[in-house]
Amino acid sequence: MKPTAKQVAHAAGVSLAAVSRAFTPGAPLDAAKRKRILAAAESLGYISPARRTANAIAAGTITLVAGDLLNPFYPTVLDTLARQLQASDRQLLVYTMAANADVDAIIPQILAARPSAIIVTSTFLTSNMARACRQHQIKVVLLNRIQRDARINAVACDNYQGGRDIGRRLLERGYRKIGFIGGVANTSTHAERARGFQDILAEAGRSIHVRAAGDFNYHDAYAAGMAVLSGGDPPDALFCCNDIMALAVMDAARERGLRIPDDLAVAGFDDIPMAGWNAYRLTTIRQPVERMVQEALNLIDDPTIKPSDDGVTRTLPGTLMARKSA
C-alpha cells in the first residue's frame, strides 16, 4: 500500500498539515520539525505530489558537469550530447567547473535538480559526490575519464591503444629522441596515454627521451615545450597528451626556428577541429565523440545497470589521423 501523508504525520508526531508544509518550500514551519518530517517520509518511502511532479520533470533531464570548456574538445562533446538529447526529447542542464574549483560545493545544487543522470567530463569526481549520487539513485557516467576505484560507470576512448599508436607512428618514421609532454598527472587520460606510449617504446627497446608537464592547457604546454627544446640534447619528436598542448608545442618549436616535422615531430590526442587546420596539420588520435556520447546514453538508458551497481567501463577505439606534423 502506498504510504500517505497521514502515516508520515503519525510517525513524526505532527499534524497532517505540517507534512504538507514540509514539502512546500517557503511554507512556515520550524526547521527542526521539517527535518524530522522529511526523515520520517524518507524512511516510509512517502513522496509528496509536488515531489512526484518534480521528479517527473527531472526524469527527462540529464546534467552535464563540464570541466575545461576552453579545451575545444569539450565543446564538441557538449554539442554532440545536446543534439542527441534533443533528438530523444530530453533536456540538458549544464554546470561548469574551474579546474581547481571546489567540486563538493556544487553537489547540492546539482542534486537539487534531481536529474535522471549525470555525465561528468570534468577532471575530478570526488567520492563524496559519487556517494551522494548513489544515495539519490542518480546514475553517473564519466566521459573521457575512468576512475576504477570509485565504482562508477565510465566511457572513454582507448587511451592506452592510442598512446601505442602514436608511439608506433613516431618509431616507424625513424625518430630517435622521442619525448613526452604530459597533462595532469593523476588523470586517467594522462596515465593511460603515457602508459601505452611508454610500453611500445619499451617494446622497441627505447625509453622516453625527455618528459615535461603541460597541464592540458596551451599556456603551460608552451612553457614546457620551450623548456624541453631549450635544454641540452633536445628531442626530435614529442607526443603531447592532448591536442591543445601539441599546438602549443608546435608554436614554441616554430618560435625557436624549428621546422616541423623535419627538426621536430609533434603528435597530439583528441583531434579537435584545429588539429586539421593548415597552420598545424597535426598527427593525432581522433576520439570517437559521437559514439562515446551514444554509449554514455546507452549506459544511462540501460535499465539493467543500477545506480547502486559497481561501475561499468566501456572503451572505444580511437583512429590515428596521420597528418603532416609527425
Added chain:
Amino acid sequence: MKPTAKQVAHAAGVSLAAVSRAFTPGAPLDAAKRKRILAAAESLGYISPARRTANAIAAGTITLVAGDLLNPFYPTVLDTLARQLQASDRQLLVYTMAANADVDAIIPQILAARPSAIIVTSTFLTSNMARACRQHQIKVVLLNRIQRDARINAVACDNYQGGRDIGRRLLERGYRKIGFIGGVANTSTHAERARGFQDILAEAGRSIHVRAAGDFNYHDAYAAGMAVLSGGDPPDALFCCNDIMALAVMDAARERGLRIPDDLAVAGFDDIPMAGWNAYRLTTIRQPVERMVQEALNLIDDPTIKPSDDGVTRTLPGTLMARKSA
C-alpha cells in the same frame, strides 16, 4: 478569487475528475476533451497544482539556445553564463542548433520546459519564436545579436565602433589596399562591423579594395582568403568579420608564402583565446563577454522590463587588442 478546477469543469461541461486528468500527462482522457478543458482553464486563468510546482522549478531555469559551438567564442560565453548562473543558484538548460537547422522545430521543446528566460546566441530567431515567447511570458535576450525589427531585448558589443577601430588601425599602419572578409550577410554582427569599417575608410577617402564571404567559419574563410589572395591586385590588409575567419585567412596567406604583417595584415573580431597564441598574435577587438553576460542577466532580472514590451538594446564597448598581425 482564485479560479478552481470545479469552475473549469463547469465551463468545459465535464466532471471535476476530467479536469484533474487533463493536467496529468498519460491519464486516460479523450484528446479533444483534454483540449477543451485546457482551453477553458486557460481562459479562466486556472493553474493546476502540478503546473504550479512545475512553474516554480522552471522559474530558476534559464535556457541558452546556442548556435555554433565550433566557434570558440561561444564556449566562452557558455562558460561565463554557467558560472554566473551557478553563483545565483539558477540552472542552465542548453540547446544547440546547427546553423541551417529548423529553429521552429525545437520551439515546442524549449517552451515545454517553461524557463523563466531564454538567451539566444544562435544566428536566427524567427518571428514565430519571438511571438511564442511573448505569448508564454518568457523573456528573451539575444546575445551578440541584434534584431531591431523583432521587438526583442538584445545585448551586443559595439560592433560598429569595433569595425571603425579596426579600420583606423589599418589606415594608421599605412595599408593601402584594404579588403574585407564577411560572415553571414544578414546578421547584425556582420552588417554592423562591415558598416563601421566601411565608414571609416570612406572618411579617409578610401573604399574597400576587395570583398569576399567566409560564412563565419574556418573552412569557407580559408577558401575565400585563397581566392582573394590569388586574384590580380591582391590586398595588403584584410579585416575578417570574426577571429576564426582571420585565423583561416592567416593560414591561407602563409600557404601562399606571404609574411604577416609585412606582406599582408590580418585583423579579426572577438578575441578568442587562440587569437593570442604565438602562431597567430592576431590584432582583434575583444568582446567584453563577462559584462555582456552580466548585462543579459540584468535585463532578465529587471522587473520593469516585461516580456511583452518592445525590446531594449544594450551595447557595450569592445577593446582593440593590438597584436602583431596588423
Added chain:
DNA sequence: ATAAGAACTGAAAAATTTTCACACACGGTC
C-alpha cells in the same frame, strides 16, 4: 513593560487526485 507583529501550529474546510464500477468500442472466435 508593553504593544505590534511575525512565525508557527492543528483543526477544519476546500481543493485535487485517485479509485471504482460501469459503459462502450473494437477485434477475434465459434
Added chain:
DNA sequence: GACCGTGTGTGAAAATTTTTCAGTTCTTAT
C-alpha cells in the same frame, strides 16, 4: 451474426493533500 475478452474513457465517490482560519508563542521596537 452472436459472444466474449480487452482496453479506453467516464463520472461519482472516496481518499488524499493543500489551504484557510483562528489561536498561540515568541521576537522586536518603542
